[in-house]
Amino acid sequence: MRTSPSATNAGAGLKSQRPTIKDVAAHAGVSLKTVSRVVNEEAGVKASTRKAVLASIGVLGFRRNAAAAALRQGQTSTIGLVVKDISEPFQSSIAHAVESVASSRGAHLFAASSADDAGRERQLASSLSSRQVDGLIIIPSSENHSYLAQEIASGLAVVFLDCPAEGVDADTVLSDNRVGARKGVEHLIDHGHRRISYIGESATFYTAVERFEGYREALERHGIGVDPDLVMLGNADPERIRSRLLKMQNLSSPPTALFTGNSVSTLATLRVLGTTPLKVAHVAFDDFELFDLLTPGITVVAQDPAGLGTAAAELLFQRIAGDTGSARTIQLHTRLIQRGSGELTPEEL
Amino acid sequence: MRTSPSATNAGAGLKSQRPTIKDVAAHAGVSLKTVSRVVNEEAGVKASTRKAVLASIGVLGFRRNAAAAALRQGQTSTIGLVVKDISEPFQSSIAHAVESVASSRGAHLFAASSADDAGRERQLASSLSSRQVDGLIIIPSSENHSYLAQEIASGLAVVFLDCPAEGVDADTVLSDNRVGARKGVEHLIDHGHRRISYIGESATFYTAVERFEGYREALERHGIGVDPDLVMLGNADPERIRSRLLKMQNLSSPPTALFTGNSVSTLATLRVLGTTPLKVAHVAFDDFELFDLLTPGITVVAQDPAGLGTAAAELLFQRIAGDTGSARTIQLHTRLIQRGSGELTPEEL
Numbered sequence: 001m002r003t004s005p006s007a008t009n010a011g012a013g014l015k016s017q018r019p020t021i022k023d024v025a026a027h028a029g030v031s032l033k034t035v036s037r038v039v040n041e042e043a044g045v046k047a048s049t050r051k052a053v054l055a056s057i058g059v060l061g062f063r064r065n066a067a068a069a070a071l072r073q074g075q076t077s078t079i080g081l082v083v084k085d086i087s088e089p090f091q092s093s094i095a096h097a098v099e100s101v102a103s104s105r106g107a108h109l110f111a112a113s114s115a116d117d118a119g120r121e122r123q124l125a126s127s128l129s130s131r132q133v134d135g136l137i138i139i140p141s142s143e144n145h146s147y148l149a150q151e152i153a154s155g156l157a158v159v160f161l162d163c164p165a166e167g168v169d170a171d172t173v174l175s176d177n178r179v180g181a182r183k184g185v186e187h188l189i190d191h192g193h194r195r196i197s198y199i200g201e202s203a204t205f206y207t208a209v210e211r212f213e214g215y216r217e218a219l220e221r222h223g224i225g226v227d228p229d230l231v232m233l234g235n236a237d238p239e240r241i242r243s244r245l246l247k248m249q250n251l252s253s254p255p256t257a258l259f260t261g262n263s264v265s266t267l268a269t270l271r272v273l274g275t276t277p278l279k280v281a282h283v284a285f286d287d288f289e290l291f292d293l294l295t296p297g298i299t300v301v302a303q304d305p306a307g308l309g310t311a312a313a314e315l316l317f318q319r320i321a322g323d324t325g326s327a328r329t330i331q332l333h334t335r336l337i338q339r340g341s342g343e344l345t346p347e348e349l
Numbered sequence: 350m351r352t353s354p355s356a357t358n359a360g361a362g363l364k365s366q367r368p369t370i371k372d373v374a375a376h377a378g379v380s381l382k383t384v385s386r387v388v389n390e391e392a393g394v395k396a397s398t399r400k401a402v403l404a405s406i407g408v409l410g411f412r413r414n415a416a417a418a419a420l421r422q423g424q425t426s427t428i429g430l431v432v433k434d435i436s437e438p439f440q441s442s443i444a445h446a447v448e449s450v451a452s453s454r455g456a457h458l459f460a461a462s463s464a465d466d467a468g469r470e471r472q473l474a475s476s477l478s479s480r481q482v483d484g485l486i487i488i489p490s491s492e493n494h495s496y497l498a499q500e501i502a503s504g505l506a507v508v509f510l511d512c513p514a515e516g517v518d519a520d521t522v523l524s525d526n527r528v529g530a531r532k533g534v535e536h537l538i539d540h541g542h543r544r545i546s547y548i549g550e551s552a553t554f555y556t557a558v559e560r561f562e563g564y565r566e567a568l569e570r571h572g573i574g575v576d577p578d579l580v581m582l583g584n585a586d587p588e589r590i591r592s593r594l595l596k597m598q599n600l601s602s603p604p605t606a607l608f609t610g611n612s613v614s615t616l617a618t619l620r621v622l623g624t625t626p627l628k629v630a631h632v633a634f635d636d637f638e639l640f641d642l643l644t645p646g647i648t649v650v651a652q653d654p655a656g657l658g659t660a661a662a663e664l665l666f667q668r669i670a671g672d673t674g675s676a677r678t679i680q681l682h683t684r685l686i687q688r689g690s691g692e693l694t695p696e697e698l
Contacts, residue, residue: 055404078476086435086460087445096436099462103469108476110459111435113448120452127427127457131480270642290639293619 028056077107079135079316080128084116090263090286090305091139094161097309098137105317107134118142129156135316137161143205145170157319161312163206164329171319172329173312175303177207177285180334181214182221184283184301185259187336189222192345193257193281197230197248199241199269200261200285208233211261211285230255236265242272249278256346257281263288270298279349283342292339299342302335377405426456428484428665429477433465439612439635439654440488443510446658447486454666456483467491478505484665486510492554494519506668510661512555513678520668521678522661524652526556526634529683530563531570533632533650534608536685538571541694542606542630546579546597548590548618549610549634557582560610560634579604585614591621598627605695606630612637619647628698632691641688648691651684 025035030053037045038053045053081098083091095111102109110128114121121141125148128136135157138145145160146167152158159171188196198215201208212233216226229251232244248255258280260266266284273280284291284300291298311330374384379402386394387402394402430447432440444460451458459477463470470490474497477485484506487494494509495516501507508520537545547564550557561582565575578600581593597604607629609615615633622629633640633649640647660679 051404055400080459085445086448087438087441089436089438089441092436092438092441096434096462099435099464103464108461108473110429110461110477112457112459113445115448115452123425124457127425128459267638270639274642288639289616290619290637290643293623293643294639295644 024053024056028053077105077134077320078132079107079109079137079313079320080125080133081109081111082121082124082128082136082138083111083113084139084141086111086113088263089288090303093305094139094309094312097306098313101310101313101317107317114141116141118144122147125151134320135159137312137316138165139163140165157316159312159316159319161308169327171315171327173308173315174329174331175207175308176331176333177210178214178217180301180303181211181259181261181285182218183214183334183336184285184299184342185215185218186221187299187338187342188257188259188281188283189218189224191257191281191343192347194222194224195227195230195253195255196224196257196259197232197255197280198259198261199232199236199244199265200259201236201265202234208261215259215261236262236268238268238272241265241268242276245269245272245276245278249276254278255280256349257283260284262286266298270294281342281344281346281349283336287337294341296341296344297339299339300337302337304332304335307332373402373405377402426454426483426669427481428456428458428486428662428669429474429482430458430460431470431473431477431485431487432460432462433488433490435460435462437612438637439652442654443488443658443661446655447662450659450662450666456666463490465490467493471496474500483669484508486661486665487514488512489514491515506665508661508665508668510657518676520664520676522657522664523678523680524556524657525680525682526559527563527566529650529652530560530608530610530634531567532563532683532685533634533691534564534567535570536648536687536691537606537608537630537632538567538573540606540630540692541696543571543573544576544579544602544604545573545606545608546581546604546629547608547610548581548585548593548614549608550585550614551583557610564608564610585611585617587617587621590614590617591625594618594621594625594627598625603627604629605698606632609633611635615647619643630691630693630695630698632685636686643690645690645693646688648688649686651686653681653684656681 021032021035025032028035030049034045034049035053038050079102081095083095086092086095099109110133112124112128114124118141121138125136125138129151137159139162140160144167145165148158149168152168152170159173161173164172164174185196198212200211203209203212219226230248232241258269260269263286266286266288282298284298287300287302291300311332315330370381370384374381379398383394383398384402387399428451430444432444435441435444448458459482461473461477463473467490470487474485474487478500486508488511489509493516494514497507498517501517501519508522510522513521513523534545547561549560552558552561568575579597581590607618609618612635615635615637631647633647636649636651640649660681664679
């Protein structure tokens with residue numbers, strides 16, 4: 001998984017091949033004002049001129065609506081956001097932040113959900129692009145983004161968020177998932193725990209791999225081996241978690257602490273923990289509304305979804321405005337928030 | 350505020366004025382196949398024919414991209430959703446449900462947030478419409494939707510969600526806000542409370558009016574007057590709520606119960622209640638993740654966001670498919686979920 005910036009530029013390395021109003025005027029041999037009149041359906045244009053302009057708009061690459069909209073609305077730009085699941089609070093907070101940046105620049109945002117399906121991500125990106133968005137922010141489901149190479153080459157600005165692109169060299173905004181998870185697990189080690197269970201997603205995609213690696217690194221730094229009996233990856237079904245927790249409890253050396261690697265696992269674990277006799281300290285990756293009001297409050301490694309969305313949107317608008325610098329990766333730091341559940345020592349359980 | 354269906358049809362009463370591929374073929378005097386070839390940039394079309402087709406596509410009303418997309422993608426339809434704030438869980442759950450229905454029909458959904466700004470809602474609806482969506486679902490911020498009359502007349506399917514349209518006769522999907530609030534307050538009355546505070550939004554828009562009316566009706570049915578000292582509307586700033594709660598506590602007859610009218614008020618109230626000596630039973634309008642894990646669990650009047658989104662999307666696709674029946678209003682029932690906070694009697698506080 002590539003996370004370092006590289007030399008070629010993603011957003012704007014090649015001259016944009018998207019036709020502008022100027023191109024239309026030049027192609028039709030008329031003034032900008034005339035193109036504007038035709039597009040806005042204003043009077044004062046001869047029928048033959050009108051026809052020529054419409055034909056030029058067509059010939060230059062099926063982008064007339066974008067031109068029309070830009071002229072009609074005074075250059076309102078539009079950006080697209082493809083998320084995996086808009087009902088997931090982390091992603092809807094990102095969408096809100098992107099929307100705020102777009103709004104502050106007088107631009108519109110259209111958001112679409114891929115349902116974590118690579119094919120659907122591809123369709124949505126292509127559908128948004130064919131509807132003349134000026135830029136795209138993608139939270140990837142797909143593992144290969146070479147399908148976007150042509151659009152990027154022809155001037156579409158694209159920023160990847162949460163997970164780096166594969167197969168194209170593009171701007172990327174990430175959380176320091178690995179460092180964050182490592183710090184969360186080390187926080188438990190610092191409070192005297194050595195039997196620390198990990199409950200999270202299967203390590204089949206970027207953020208899941210990084211967070212599990214952070215767990216592994218934390219244990220390794222303190223001379224603790226990973227015990228497969230304490231690791232539960234995959235489907236966060238509450239019944240499945242409950243049965244695994246009960247098994248862990250029956251180990252000769254049961255866990256005294258839990259690290260949950262994502263919100264879904266955390267919520268499912270919280271729902272079942274109270275129904276088992278297992279007493280554990282707990283640190284969760286990702287914050288969640290009301291974690292502070294639970295008893296005890298849930299200690300978390302918090303990402304900054306607003307910061308991620310803002311950084312991605314600002315980078316995107318920079319590219320749209322013509323920044324042709326090298327592609328870059330921005331990594332936002334996570335933050336440990338202590339609320340009680342992660343500060344319990346084995347003796348206090 | 351109109352909530353009853355009426356006789357004229359919203360979605361499809363007039364013949365659609367949107368040009369079809371057939372119109373383009375007729376206008377250019379060529380076959381459907383030729384139009385398709387031009388649009389798909391296939392070989393085998395003479396330059397002059399190509400030019401004529403492109404001109405016809407243009408002349409017929411700036412809809413060429415839609416035609417192109419529909420042909421290229423095998424008639425993939427696209428719908429738009431305008432919400433007020435996508436990061437609000439109620440609305441992001443609705444978006445998720447609409448997305449699921451769209452996905453099951455092979456359609457795409459683009460969602461946009463108006464930030465509760467009427468002008469922005471108008472811009473987004475117009476922007477989505479100009480990008481050839483087949484239908485729009487709108488959670489209104491605007492109080493007048495006559496700006497959509499022409500689009501609706503020319504065949505754009507529109508469904509209003511959460512709040513009825515004003516100024517156009519259109520399909521609408523709502524929760525029974527008034528009945529739900531009334532039942533929630535009556536639940537408190539049934540548990541012996543007569544001094545019941547209401548904390549919610551200013552009654553300046555539909556759902557806020559309906560819920561406050563539900564509160565008023567419940568009290569009235571039990572011969573209890575509305576005491577302005579117990580009513581707090583508007584900005585749900587935690588410090589403002591805290592100071593009002595402290596004032597209520599100092600009344601000669603302080604409240605023994607609270608009804609909070611929306612999620613923002615509920616969360617702010619929960620955050621400050623623990624910092625005041627006020628002990629109250631509590632019923633909240635709208636459910637929220639983790640309310641069941643608080644101590645006590647929060648009793649709620651739950652809307653069904655997934656049901657609302659599904660009903661609106663299904664109605665929209667029915668209209669897109671050609672249903673020209675009268676505009677209708679679908680009202681989904683709310684549900685009281687007892688979790689502890691709303692079942693405390695004045696004696697138990």
